[in-house]
Structure formats: structure tokens, C-alpha cells
Amino acid sequence: MNILKKFFEPTTLALVGATRTPGFGYGIPKFLKRRGWLDKTFLVNPKGGEIEGRKVYKSIAAIPAEIDLAVIIVPASAVKQAVIDLGRKGVKAAIIESAGFAELGDGGRRLQEEVLAAAKEYGMRLLGPNCVGVVNTENKFATIEVMDPAFNPGRVAIIAQSGVFGNILLDHLPEVGLKISKVATLGNKIDLDEADFLDYFSEDDQTRVILIYQEGVKDGRRLLSALKKSCEKKWVVILKSGSTPLGSKATLSHTGSLSGEDAIYDGAFRQAGAVRANSLEEMIDLAQVLSTQPRLGRGKKVGVVTSSGSLGALTADALFREGLELAEWSEATLDKIRRLAPGYLNVKNPLDTGPSGIFKDAVEAVFEDPNPDGFIFIPVVPFAAVSLWKDLGFNALTWLGDWKVFRQKAKHKPAIAVLLGAKEWTEDLKSMVGEEIACVSSPENAAKALACLMR
């Protein structure tokens, strides 16, 4: 069995350093209980007593069960002894959430090397230190507290070097309608690193896209090899910091790693088949598309429908920069649109419907058009018009049609909606658009995602 299974599907758990007073680790027993995991958890604290109705053991040795996974939240100075005690008990997997190691300099670096040596002696694999562990949405197991919506099982796995960053993603993704499969936060990664989780997530049936936030790299060759293998099976999107001298200095103090030359990574990522994101927002939009859309194949002709000529023009610019092309509409599409469109409408691609009210018909028509290999829709409506429609009893569905139905006419082609505007309206749009069309936040991100799907 892959040892990483113990991290995501433990049958028993030890929480070393459970506390009753607010502070780091205070909330863990609470949310383990809420998610139904406290019954499988053995709490450890020299003070003993009870937390959340569950007995607290005074030592690791006192735990009356075999432990699959330990979560260590004691201060840095006590971590090594905890690892030794866990090793003696036969525990083979541990998450060290405690900070205070290499990120503080040489003293901390020595300390974490001692911890690693202790673990190795017992054949124990470590995640961390200076991390917040893992999330598995399938069995609702998590060593960090996350919002309920983040627990809706999905297709996107996250490997984040930093715990807070992993959390940011967990918060953000459900907000944009993206659902998660598993999360691993690595921290100082003295043992398990990106390569290990890439291997594991590549074999995970729940996962379609792997997002990596990366600072430094320990073993470039190993990472590259794992990346290559993963990219054969899953989409991998990487956001890497420390890619400039200043960023590199910042990551050094953050998780104690040295990030190397940016251009080298750039080439290596590309060679492996991974997609490099330039910002958090871009990474999220790419995941949105890659986790839901079919490949573009060899085609590169995109059909664009919008109610804003300006956004159409910005989209055309973005497609060009990504090496994509604009499709010619078929005669059938041209006929249909011209028949419906008012005289002032110039039927081109991007097709700018303006305020003509034919957006619905245009979307239906282009999904039936054999020429485009993929689609971008930008249904922008001034909020004032939205309000008017609302007064008249209209919503996105009545006004723009049911795209879930139209989409069935070209299921094998990627389709992306760029949603802009007030939240109330974009939420309405999202539920109209459905799960089979990806929603992103800008024409530029839509074009970049389509370009990925082309490879």
C-alpha cells in the first residue's frame, strides 16, 4: 500500500498536543468532531483530562490502539521526542504542523534534520513541519478547518507548499464554483514533497487537475520526472514564487528553501507538459476550465459570442497572443443570425449581439455550427438592464436561454463563459450556465485555458 493512503484515509488518528486553551491547534478536536472523526482520534497532552468529551492521554505510549496517522502540534522543541515516541509505538505516518524550523535559520534547520533522522530510524514518513496537513473531501477527513462548501467532493487536487496558501485556495475555489478532491500542504517538506503527492494524485480517480503552489525545489530531477508522469494522466497547473531575486529571498525565510533560476523552471515545466500560471487568479481560472472541459484537440478555431464589442475585441487579442484563431461561422449560422438580428448588427466573429436580445439564439446557433473547435461566451449586461428584466420577471435563464441544453449539441468541444458584473447577476448566470461550461473571470484567462486544451 502507498504510505500516502494513511495520510488521506487513516483508520485511527493521534493528535499530539491537543489543547483546551485558544491558540494553535485549539480548534482541531472541535472540527474533527463535527466531521465525524473524533471517535477515531486519540488526543495526547501531558495534562490529561478530557476535550470535547474525549479522553486525553498523558503520553503517546498510553494510547490503547494502533495509530495510522499522527498529527503533531506541540512546540518545535518537543517535536523530536514526539516523533521518537510515535516511532516506538509503530506509527509510520505523521503530519508536523508545528513551525519553528528551517524557516528560522540554521538552528531550526539542524532541529528539523534531527527530527527527520529520528523518523527515518523508525521508517516513519513525515509531512511538514510548518504546514497544516491534508484535506480529503471524499471521506471528509481534514487536519485543518475548512468551510463546509469546500467539502463538496470535486476534481481538483492541491499541493501547496504553504499552509495558509492551501487555505486561501480552499476558501477561494468553492466561491468560484470549483470543487476539490484532496489537498496536501507541505511546509518545509523535510521528507514528503511535491513529487510524492504528484505520484499519489496521478493515481487518484477523484482528481482531474492538480494545482501546485511551489517555492523552492529540493531535487529538481525527481520533481521533473514526477511531473512528466503526472502530466500523462492529469492536468498539472503550477504557480511558482521565488522566481526573482527578491521573491527568492522571501521564500528562503518563509519555508527555508532556495528557489533557483526562473527560466530553468519555466523550460522544465513546459517540457514536462505542465501549465505555468502567472497569478493566483489565473491558476484558479485555469483549474476551472481544465477540470471541466474536453480537449480542444488539433483544432484552434474559436467561436466568440458577446454583448460587448469591446470585450470581443479584447478576447480576439488574447486568442491571438495564445496562438489561437477565430472560426468562420458556417452559412447556416450566418443565415440564422442575420434573419434574427436587427439591421445595425454586423455578424462577425467575435459576434457582438449588442443589446439586440439575440444572445440566446446566437449561443444555440454557434453550438450547432461545425466550424468552431471551442467557444467563449461573454454575456455582459449592464446592471440597470438586469434590474429592468427582474422587474419584468426575467432572469438569466429566461433572457439568455438554457445553455445547459444548448451545450449538449457540442459536448466534445470546450466552452467557457467569462462572467463579469455584480455578484448577484453573475451568480444567476452561473446557475444558468451549468456545470458543463466553465466560468472564468477574464477573456485573457479564457484564451490561455483554451490554449492549454489545444496541446
Added chain:
Amino acid sequence: MNILKKFFEPTTLALVGATRTPGFGYGIPKFLKRRGWLDKTFLVNPKGGEIEGRKVYKSIAAIPAEIDLAVIIVPASAVKQAVIDLGRKGVKAAIIESAGFAELGDGGRRLQEEVLAAAKEYGMRLLGPNCVGVVNTENKFATIEVMDPAFNPGRVAIIAQSGVFGNILLDHLPEVGLKISKVATLGNKIDLDEADFLDYFSEDDQTRVILIYQEGVKDGRRLLSALKKSCEKKWVVILKSGSTPLGSKATLSHTGSLSGEDAIYDGAFRQAGAVRANSLEEMIDLAQVLSTQPRLGRGKKVGVVTSSGSLGALTADALFREGLELAEWSEATLDKIRRLAPGYLNVKNPLDTGPSGIFKDAVEAVFEDPNPDGFIFIPVVPFAAVSLWKDLGFNALTWLGDWKVFRQKAKHKPAIAVLLGAKEWTEDLKSMVGEEIACVSSPENAAKALACLMR
């Protein structure tokens, strides 16, 4: 008097083509009434009758008053006669909202040239055609319907070639807390263009930043000269589409203009002192900062405080790419933070407070530090922690301190907060942060904005 004043501060108004049936122009009398402008408006439609309790005149000649500004919403084929009738009545300013001109090809181009010739004969200045006119938040005058929040007077003027795009900005800006002074949508700009509105907004006391969305350029030399003059008095941010062969083709069909070589514009904009934005989102974030923050001056050292080391590293990367540097914290700052910080905290710049709870003290300390020339704050908190705080009665203000107060210690330095996370939390943060610190959506946009302020 500058003729453009008639467009933003008319004393009387004619609405040529007012209708009672839903369609283009249907809502205009309604919202003119709501904003208190219907009493100054003379409605014109051959059918006569009444709309919203106001008499409808059967012809322009029948209007029993002198007219400052006409808004024309009749079909394209009837526009020329309307312009002639208005000219005969002595009207010197008109907005043509009707579409169906050069954006449709040669026939439409000839039509709009005839319209322009007719206007010139009477010394009438035209805005449009194919636009939605103007907004003035000071006197609540607008020829398009906009949401109430967009009418809060602010410091950002908008020049948008496309009407829908102007509307998108109007919808978006209040959502991100940015307030507008005036808006002009240009459409096919057969007469008045960017240069005219740049000149006008440069002299507008309400305006600090001018945003331009531009497709083609009629007269590059004139635009460049207007840009140069404007940039001496205001910040000018330009988002230009049609900058690639595909985008250029798209803009041609959209507002009937030819956009030229991208690199030429790039150089010209830079030379003039304008800032070029690469996306709508970037444009909005730049406006957010430039409309509220003091200049960085000759300094280029930035202080960064964050609770996410990863975002700190991404910020350091972005600062480097923009030619900025990281400040060294003063001894006083280092002492203060080290005294408060837990042992695991490495006091550097970017200062990553992690979950230590010293964010509040760090912000206060660095505002007092003489070394940084500007600041970026990224207070990221996992939503689960936010929930816990809420249960304990905390909010952004109690947890992170009152930045409005801290900010007074360095009023002359630009300060930017990057806000990420669930909307409920970022709204709470925004009200804590106050109006004197700019809020943006990414470290990259924060760094670019600071680099602008350095010029």
C-alpha cells in the same frame, strides 16, 4: 465656454425618439424622472401624446424652449434629419445613441459622414453615434441608466469607446469601492473623441484619474498631444484593444475604426506619461490606487506585511519585476516585532506574521518605520479562522486593528491592501481599511500600481 460643458451640465434637454414601448430608449424617460431631470427634458416623437406624465412634442421645431443638449435615439436612417432639425433650432450639442453606421460597413460610413456634414453646417458638436452618452455623478445627469451606487461622486473619469463597456465599468467600480466623476462613451466618434474628453477632464476638479478604453485612433498626433497635456495634471490609464491582428479585425467591425500597430501605441502612451493596463481587472485596480494614493516620489523601497508567506513571496517577485525594492526594517521596528512575535517568526521583509496574531502590531510598527517609501498589506485569514473569531465576537477591526488610525502616521506614503477571500470577509476588511488605503485584488496589480506612483 467649453462646448463639452453642455454635455455634462445641460440646462435643457431634448430626447428625440422617446418611446412608450419597450426597446432601445424605452427606459430613458423613466430614469431621467427618477434623477430629477425629466422636468428639464423635452420629449420628441411624431406620435405625440404623453410619457411619464410629460408632454411629447411631435417635432423638434415644436419644442417651446432653447435646448442645450439633444439625445438622439431614432433609427440610423432618421438621424440625419433629426440633426438638421436640431441645427435649425440652434442646438449646438447632440448625443447620437443610435447604431447602424460605420460599424456596418461602407454604407453606414457614408451615412455617418452625411450626419457629420449636416452637424458642421450648424456648428453642432456630436457625441457618437453608436454610444450611450454621458454620466455626471455631481449633478446626477446621465443619458444611460446606472445603478444608484455608481452615482456616488468620486475621482475617476471614464472615456470608453463602447457604450456597453462604459456600463461594465460603471457596474464594476462601485462593487470594488471606486467612485466615478464623469463618464463619456464615444461609439464611432465621428466628431468628439478621446482627445476632446481628455482636455475636458484634465480641467475637471472632480477628477483625479482618467480611464480610457480605446479601440482605434483617428488622429494619433492629436491624441498624443492631448494625452501629454492630461498626464501633467491627472493620472491616465489606458486599456487598448485591437492590439493584435485578430483584435484589430474585431474592433473594425465593432466601432468602425482601424487600430494600428501595438508597439507604436505602447511607446506613444509611455512617452506621454500614461499607464497602459493589460486587462480590465488591472485597469480597475490601478484606478483604485492612483485615485486615492500619494506619489511614491523618488523612493522605491516597499514594506510588505502579510499573514501568508506564499503571498509575500509572490509580492516580492512582482515588486522586483516592476523595478521596486524591499525596504530594510528600522531597528525600532525589528525590536518591536521581535518582542511581540513568537519564537517561530522570522522577522524579514516581506514580514510574514503567520497565525501569530501580531498583524495589528506589525501594521502599526511599519507605518512608523521611516525606511519604507510605500506599503503593501496582505491580511489573508482562512475563512475557518474568520468564523471562529466571529463566534468569539471579533471582526477585522478587533483582530487587525484600526488601519485608518495607523495610516495617519505616514499619510504621505502610498499604502495598498491586497484583499483575497470570501466576499463577506473582504467587505469587513474594506470597511476596516478605510478610504485612505487602496484595496486591490492581487499582489501583481499592487506592485504595478506602486511602480506607477514612483514616476
